[in-house]
Amino acid sequence: MQKITILIHCEDQKGIIAAVTNFILKIEGNIIYIDQHVDVEQNEFFMRLECELTNKEIGLASIQNDFHQTIVQDFNMSWEIYTKDQKPRMALFVSKYDHCLFDILGRYSAGELNVEIPLIVSNHEDLRSIAERFNIPFHYIPFTKENKAEGEQQQIELLKEYGIDFIVLARYMQIITPNLIALYENKIINIHHSFLPAFPGAKPYHSAFKRGVKIIGATSHYVTQELDEGPIIEQDITRVSHINSIEDFIMKGRDLERIVLARAIKLHSERKTMVFSNKTVVFS
Amino acid sequence: MQKITILIHCEDQKGIIAAVTNFILKIEGNIIYIDQHVDVEQNEFFMRLECELTNKEIGLASIQNDFHQTIVQDFNMSWEIYTKDQKPRMALFVSKYDHCLFDILGRYSAGELNVEIPLIVSNHEDLRSIAERFNIPFHYIPFTKENKAEGEQQQIELLKEYGIDFIVLARYMQIITPNLIALYENKIINIHHSFLPAFPGAKPYHSAFKRGVKIIGATSHYVTQELDEGPIIEQDITRVSHINSIEDFIMKGRDLERIVLARAIKLHSERKTMVFSNKTVVFS
Amino acid sequence: MQKITILIHCEDQKGIIAAVTNFILKIEGNIIYIDQHVDVEQNEFFMRLECELTNKEIGLASIQNDFHQTIVQDFNMSWEIYTKDQKPRMALFVSKYDHCLFDILGRYSAGELNVEIPLIVSNHEDLRSIAERFNIPFHYIPFTKENKAEGEQQQIELLKEYGIDFIVLARYMQIITPNLIALYENKIINIHHSFLPAFPGAKPYHSAFKRGVKIIGATSHYVTQELDEGPIIEQDITRVSHINSIEDFIMKGRDLERIVLARAIKLHSERKTMVFSNKTVVFS
Amino acid sequence: MQKITILIHCEDQKGIIAAVTNFILKIEGNIIYIDQHVDVEQNEFFMRLECELTNKEIGLASIQNDFHQTIVQDFNMSWEIYTKDQKPRMALFVSKYDHCLFDILGRYSAGELNVEIPLIVSNHEDLRSIAERFNIPFHYIPFTKENKAEGEQQQIELLKEYGIDFIVLARYMQIITPNLIALYENKIINIHHSFLPAFPGAKPYHSAFKRGVKIIGATSHYVTQELDEGPIIEQDITRVSHINSIEDFIMKGRDLERIVLARAIKLHSERKTMVFSNKTVVFS
Structure with missing residues (x-):
């Protein structure tokens, strides 16, 4: 049927x-x-x-x-x-952090995700061996201030070539260019390692530690032109206390990042999210 | 409109x-x-x-x-x-524990609950002064092995007299009789102080302590003939650890009981629950 | 012993x-x-x-x-x-919101709090009847731009007269003056209705709604000269979704405010908090 | 130092x-x-x-x-x-479920776990390729009613040969023998896919679904002679509702199992657990 x-x-x-x-x-x-x-x-x-x-x-x-x-x-x-049998095709963008990549590929291999992952893109070579371990093509595209236009061009061509429907930034540490955002409107999912709108931008765990919060969070959202300001898909939190160092925050945060990003991928791939007015409707 | x-x-x-x-x-x-x-x-x-x-x-x-x-x-x-403007009429059954009673009456006075509370019934006199503080009629109906039939009769008459739509057992420490359950099918809400089906019956905090659990819970459910086996409306939990004594379990549990019971009252009074096959459908 | x-x-x-x-x-x-x-x-x-x-x-x-x-x-x-038998003496400051007041007085009456509450202070008359219901002296001290110095003077005299050890702002809607803060350093507890540092200042639920967050929070902290910047004692959160209106946010937030404030009172009164470098050490 | x-x-x-x-x-x-x-x-x-x-x-x-x-x-x-530099040596026992295995090996490769994993043991061949992908020796030891004594013997020899300090059952679907339990007292960690003591034994998600619970859980514990009765190390939960099928319970449960098992491994390997009277003391 x-x-x-x-x-x-x-x-x-x-x-x-x-x-x-x-x-x-x-x-x-x-x-x-x-x-x-x-x-x-x-x-x-x-x-x-x-x-x-x-x-x-x-x-x-x-x-x-x-x-x-x-x-x-x-x-x-x-x-x-x-x-229901049309599986969306998803590209993974990564840099040097491997924990979200391991988690997504583990879930993918275990058959938990309703997607095809034909492509991993990175601005560093570090994680190539992980991609190979899971038999997924890995494309190294350097991305610096100097080669932005060229880098973007390469990215877009690859995405077309592989017929990519949506992009997941699994701790990809580069700004996405406006052209790419325009091409994949509400189709680029980022994981930010704080409870947005608290601590946007760089080093959120350090800021959270300094402020002495008792709870840290992670936020997955669609990427828009405004950094960390896009429509929120999913958030979750975990408790911290005075005994936790910044290193503990980072370690506890890794579990949050994994889970919150995986949930966002699942929701998007099952077509359960809609976007309006910089907010999401997430059907359960 | x-x-x-x-x-x-x-x-x-x-x-x-x-x-x-x-x-x-x-x-x-x-x-x-x-x-x-x-x-x-x-x-x-x-x-x-x-x-x-x-x-x-x-x-x-x-x-x-x-x-x-x-x-x-x-x-x-x-x-x-x-x-929408038909507020259901709710009777509160209590015994000696006062924390759920204080919580419900506080919420009621603060206008948070979409109900009328015309009646408090108790098998003890202990909480009369609280009822009076909130200007709600308090009826003492002793309920022992010897006077079950009579007690039930008095309860049923009062419920009719006050036009009661549903009953909330706010840590009422007596078994509800089959006749009353039949009259108020899926309309009697109990709060049980454990994460059902773990630890049904008496002294669940003591059993949880003995078992060394790391999380305790509370469960609100509709009352059926089978003790603590009725359709579950809402549950919640809180963390405990080896440093917590039984007294700590009980104290932490009080917050759970309050919250979980209040949520069940809210859901029921807003007609968001349906019952089938000893389970609830809870519309959000 | x-x-x-x-x-x-x-x-x-x-x-x-x-x-x-x-x-x-x-x-x-x-x-x-x-x-x-x-x-x-x-x-x-x-x-x-x-x-x-x-x-x-x-x-x-x-x-x-x-x-x-x-x-x-x-x-x-x-x-x-x-x-252990020295119960700290706590003053409650309130304005018009009654839910935290009801909750604290309910807990106090139920014997859950290791404090004496000899005094309620308010800049409005609205909640006098609740104080009377619980037999606690209620002092109305108007507090406006014009009478700040006088109002502060009255507050300080009352606090001395009643031998107050610490102050709880139960949704008190006025800025505390620097003199009072200096007198009660790390002894004034506020409840802010957001997950600080997200949404400080006025109308946090409205801001949270506008941003489309999936989780809202509440934060109890010691009051310092910088608004909503003091050392955090306790935080907690609850889930929201696109189906929730601002009114739902506010209603769900009330439960958070109650719980998070009650926990902070408990921790402070049991001498489990220490402050250093604008952060708290909270012993469990 | x-x-x-x-x-x-x-x-x-x-x-x-x-x-x-x-x-x-x-x-x-x-x-x-x-x-x-x-x-x-x-x-x-x-x-x-x-x-x-x-x-x-x-x-x-x-x-x-x-x-x-x-x-x-x-x-x-x-x-x-x-x-601090003595890393405990951990053996993984698995059967056919791969999600906990992927998660642990991902964490291990990402350097999150303070252990050595020199050995994976399984009563099926299914997961050999995953072990190979992560370059960890995989030993197939069939384990049936008929060959219990022999299987146990093989297990014990391997554990000795590899100098194993503790064992993790990552959804290993066989009863551990009394001899092995005695050799590794409080050193065999199991993950059970329910909120113990609710739903011990087989098919806990099915039982939870039938009972209509609103929250499901997972429990990691040390293995003792009594099935699912050993000292609890860690538990966690997630919400479910009437819209969730048994398949949803199982899928949501996988995330719980991963997290709760990973936390138990971390606690044990950092020597933060002590056992007494069938309960754990877990230092934070």
Whole structure:
């Protein structure tokens, strides 16, 4: 049985849910999941819907076409429809830290992630051996002040060549260029090692230690032009105390970074996130 | 503008959501919240829906009648429709522990709970002064092995007299009788001071201490004939360590009991819980 | 049997623990709790010690005197010794929010707090009736731009009159004056309704909502001249999501504020906190 | 500078701390960490102490000898002294689940664990390729009802041959034999995929799902003769809801298992755990 996922976003108005559910009924679908969100302040409507199609004759293109003609124009709707077996293709960007890379590749090898990982990009050679251990192509693209334009060009070509749908920065220690952000809008996931908006920028564990906080955090978010200001996907925290050194903060933080980044990858790859007004709607 | 909440439960089948959302459209309602759940294993369908009605002419009875005739029979559905301004009436049952009582009455006085509390029942006189401090009628009903039938009779009469919709056992230390449970099926909320199903019955903190657990919990659940076996509404936990004595467990547990019971009251009073197969569906 | 608590702070150096434990042995004490902390970066030493004295003849003054002469000068130590039965006297400062007040007074009435609360001070009359319900003197001291000096004077006189040891700001919505802060250095506890250092100042829930965070927090800290910059005593957090409105943030935050403030009161009143370099050492 | 860690356990009595800290003073040590615990009920004393030795001439054997003669007999003490650079040697036992194995080997490769892992043992061949990817010897020892004695013999020989200090069962799906447990008393760490003592034995996620819990957990503990009844080292939990299937429970549980097992390995390898009366003292 074919399963499809529909994501919808439009201005809130009467009758959207009725129209969409009638459409599902028409194509002989059985809704197994529906969730919606109304942003009352901004009058925006969001919906995520999963359904099973008993009629095997109907293809995805035909559904998309039908959906477009029947509903989309009436409601001035932006929308996406996926079949469940389309695994998104994900590129990993890394630098020198290996703990998130090990964690993601371990999960990937264990079959926990609904993605293909055809490509690892790095501005250093350090982690090549890990990529090789997991049999994933590793591309070294140096990235310095001097070669930004060239580096970006190489990145973009590789992403196209490998048909990449979204990018994960697994502690990649370089600013992403505006062109790349524009190409992958709301499709570049970063892990920041603090509880944003506290401690943006460099060395957040050092700042947290200095401030004497009792809890540290990690934040995964979509990358935008403003550093560490993009829409937050997921956050989590862990307790620290006066007995913990900066090294302890960093060590405890590694577990947070791993978990929070893995959850964001999972949510994005299962098409459970939508972005509006620099915030995310995250369907559970 | 009138707001109504609809709860629906029936066998899963095609077209339910379409039928219900078409109904809302017909009565000129605007859906501001819809959530549904399909229990795939058992093929059961649950839905909770909130909508605003722009047409002020339509009354609750008329909606209920219309809903019943239009939809209910087609789907063999059990359902409830409430207007948002109907506050459920809640009775508090207490014994000698005062911390949950103080917490609930503090929240009630601070306007945090969407309930009326017209009645406190106790099998001891100890907490009368607290009830009086908050100006709530306090009824002492002794309850011993010898007077069970009589005690139950008095309880039931009081509950009727005060028009009680649901009961909260705020560390009430007596077994509830089968008749009362039958009268208030899935409408009696208990707080148990352990992470059920670990440590049911008496003295759970002592058992947890003896076992050397690193985390203790509290559980709110609907009361059924089987002690501490009813559908779980909410649970939470807190960390303990070897430095904590049984007295520390009890003290830390008090905070858990307060919070977990308060959340259950909030969920129940806002009609966010449904029960099936000894489990709860808790809409967020 | 008499129980005493000793707090020590000095530069880190060899032999401190040996000296102190030898002292305890000399006065026939049995150590039931010892915890120490070395701030390696700053070379500072902190210790907290509880012991039981079998010899009933020895009084607190004599121990203090002996301790001073035997040890303090050798190590250039700052120190405090308390007997366990000295309950600190705490003043509550409130404005219009009642939830923290209800919570603290409920806990106090239930015997959970090791303090005396002889005094509630407010810059509004709104919460007088709650104070009366719990039989605690309520003093209305208006506090505006115009009468700051006078208001501060009244506050200080009351605190002296009632022999107040420390102050708790239970959502008191006025800046504390520098003179009062100087008089009660590291003895004024505030609850801030955000996960500091994120969202200091006014309306943190609104800022958190706007930023789209997935977790909100509350922070209790000692009050210093810099607003919301004082040493953090305790923090905690709770999850939020896109479905939560600002009102939900505020409601969920109330539970955090209650719990985090109550924990800070407990820690301070049991002499488990020490302050150095704008950070706290919190012994468990 | 040499660092040593001392663990002590004896009946509680006056003067222990003074005696030990005087000893440290005598060998010109500087205490950088001291923590102790008194089990008041059972009158047992536990201590963990770290110190730096400025005198490079003194060797570990000499300290141990001196300590034994000076202190141990007076207090009838059991004790251990380690130098910080002695990494314990750890064997991994696995079956078919790979997620804990990937996690531990990832952490090990990233330098997060203070252990040597010279050996992986399995009753299946499935995970050999992962071991090879990380260059760790993998030994297949079939283990069935029929060959228990032989299997145990092979295990014990391998453990001796590789000089193994402690064993980690990373979802090893076979009962450990009494002989092996006796040889490695309080040195075999298991991860159980439930919040013990709830749901011991097989299929805990299924049982948790059936019971309708709102929180699931994982528990790491030392293995004893009684299945899932050994001293608990660490536990953690995560929230679930009615929307989660058994498959979701299992997937969420994997993250718990990874984290809780990794923490237990860290605590054990840093000599922060002590066992008494089927409970652990876990120094932070």
